[in-house]
Amino acid sequence: MKTIGVGIIGFGTVGCGVARLLLEDGDRLAAATGCRPVLKYVCDIDLKRPRPVAVPKELLTDQADRVLADPDVAVVVETVGGATFAVDLMKKALAAGKDVVTANKAALAQRGPELFDAARRAGRSISFEASVAAGIPIIRAIRDGLVANRLTALTGILNGTCNYILTQMSSTGASYAGALAEAQARGYAEADPTLDVSGEDTRHKLAILAGLAFGAEIALDDVYVEGIAGIDPSDIAYGAQLGYVLKLLAIARYVDGAMSLRVHPTFVPAGSPMATVSGVDNAVLVTGHAVGNTFYVGPGAGMMPTASSIVADIIDAGIGRAQLTAQHMAWLAGRRATLPILPLREIRSRYYLQFDVRDQSGVLAAIAGVLGRHKISVASVLQHEPMQPECVPLVITTHEAREGDVAAALEEIQRLPVLAGRMVRIRMLAPNQGARA
Template sequence: MQTVKIGLLGCGTVGSGVARLLTEKVNEYARRSGYRLELSKILVRDRDRSRPAGIDPDLFTTDPAEILEDEEIQIIVEVMGGIDPAREYLLQAIGSGKHVVTANKALIARHGQELFEAASENEVSLYIEASVAGGLPIIQTLKRSLVANQLLSLHGIINGTTNYILSAMTDEGREFQEVLAEAQAKGYAEADPTDDIEGYDAVYKLAILSSLVFEQPIQLKQIHRVGISRIASQDIAYAKQFGYVIKLLAIAKQENGHFQARVSPTMIPVDHPLASVNGVYNAILIKGDAAGDIMFYGQGAGSMPTASAVVSDIINIATELENPPNTLMASNHLGDPVNLGPPDSVVNRYYVRVLTEDKSGVLGQIGTLLGREDISVHTLLQRKADPGNAELVFITHPVSDQKLRQAIAQIRQLETTQEIYSIIRVEDFVE
């Protein structure tokens, strides 16, 4: 039986999971794949640091050259995270004719085109399943199982931290800061949670997925991003009253002849399958022109779910070593970036919550300003707030982003407007 040697860059949460699977299941993987997968070396910063039991300490090295320049190592697995030196190491590995597996979403989102071009030029494989949604086999499905389809849309809950926070706020009526502190205490959120709560993590993942949906590269700056830090318990309560739940939703789709990609808090109907995805779980809903709707659900992060995706990529590469690299994996990351539609091409319904002075004529003023932008109101509530003020909540009929922004700017300038608390997209999933 042929042995395939593997070099592992990083041994943190995910890396230790990969090492554990490759060590504990070596015979099982050999039986399934026909190849013996041998973990040859593991790059770490500190050899003396305590590591999970079961990993041979002789495998550890602090010298990347021991892995990158070892001619017997055929597959490099990068789970160290960050941009540099990970990018430098992978380009060196690819240039040396080594196949690569990475779980690094930020690296692929920022430099995927460069890495895939290098892999294509050097005729090696670059697999990225673990870079998006951990244990959900979404990349391989989009590239292989759905290759006969034109992908029409993708809607995803792809960040477990924000989903945990919004789920707790919905189920328990608690405020954002309180639930965030709990998520940090449980290890679901980082000490600096900015990447998660402001949507950057989801944008990285959506950039990768969007390149598959649009069949062209997409740049991070092209993706509209809004985080969840301004979502209040009042918004959650109003959403329930209107028959919705709020999720941080990643969307890539073609609409009115234009492409759009965005990550933002979104109200979705309570009876939609994505509405029942709670806690740290992820879900992705794909629509193909032939296959229709397909939904993936599972753990989007963590040591073993992500390690599972990494090892699956390793096995796939090992079984294809005698064949030319699979160009399907690279095709959507090469070429010119996709052209997204202009601002007025994106049409949605919107929920808006405004604090105004409680005076006669205020509602009429706001209605007039909305009317000037051809915005009609679907649902309206007005409630007493603190003394002398009222809270005005309304959901619009479909309107372009541009027209809504213009109307909101005018409402904000009214003397009676105290604060515009929230502007949240409403997604009804109507074809």
């Protein structure tokens, strides 16, 4: 039977998961795939820290060069992270004739084409199923299973931390700060949660998925991003009254030859599959011209779900499929399109608008008047009887409107004397925009 030597560089949580699967499940993997993955090295600069997996001492090293120089290593698993040292390491591994498997979304989102080109020059492959939505085989679904389709839309929940926080706020009425603290206590959020809650992590993942789906070169700056830190529990509660659930969505649309790429809090209809994705789960809705909508849900993070995808990529390299994929598929093989980006002001969406207004006559007429002059049509209005007359929450949802018109209307409403406090704008997903699988 064919064997394939594996060197793991980066002995953190994910590296531990990969080592555990290879050590504990080697026989089963060999029987299932006709190819035995053999762990040759686990490399890290810090080998002293306690780990949740027992790796035989002779496999441990702090010398990455030793891993790269060993001809018995056919696949290098890069679980270091970051877009500098890790990228150099992957390029060295490729140049040394190794196939590379990685979960590194930052490296792929920022320097993916450079890495793919290095793989092509070396005649090797770089596989990255674990970089987006951890355990969900979404890269394979888009790249292989749906390859016959012209893909027109991706809509995803790609960050488990944010989804956990929003789920907690929805189900318990917790504040953002309270839900974040809970997420930190459970290990679902970092001590510094900025990368997750700012939407930046989701942005990385959307850049990868959209690049693959549209076969396009995408710069991170092409992706508009809004995080969840400003979300008030009252908006989640008003949304619930209207039949909507708040999610941080990653959205990619291919419209008339241009791409709309964005990450922002979004209300999704409560009955839709996307609304049922709770806690740290991730989900992606993929729309293609032949297949229609397909929907994928699963764990978006975690040691073993991430390792599940990395080991699948190791097997793919071991039996030779990864190399064929790298040679053929447009985005990986260097045939990438440059597509224009649809400016944010040109997108069309439904909107949830919330205004703190004074309880006096003519308020609704004034606000509705501004909206009407900007060609924004009101879909529903929610105003409860006032508790404090000086500050009444008014909620308006709109039919589909142009983002630029909404921005102009809000700027005008901001100057109205009836406005007594905050003004909130949250985009909404209409059922026909892909909320249903």
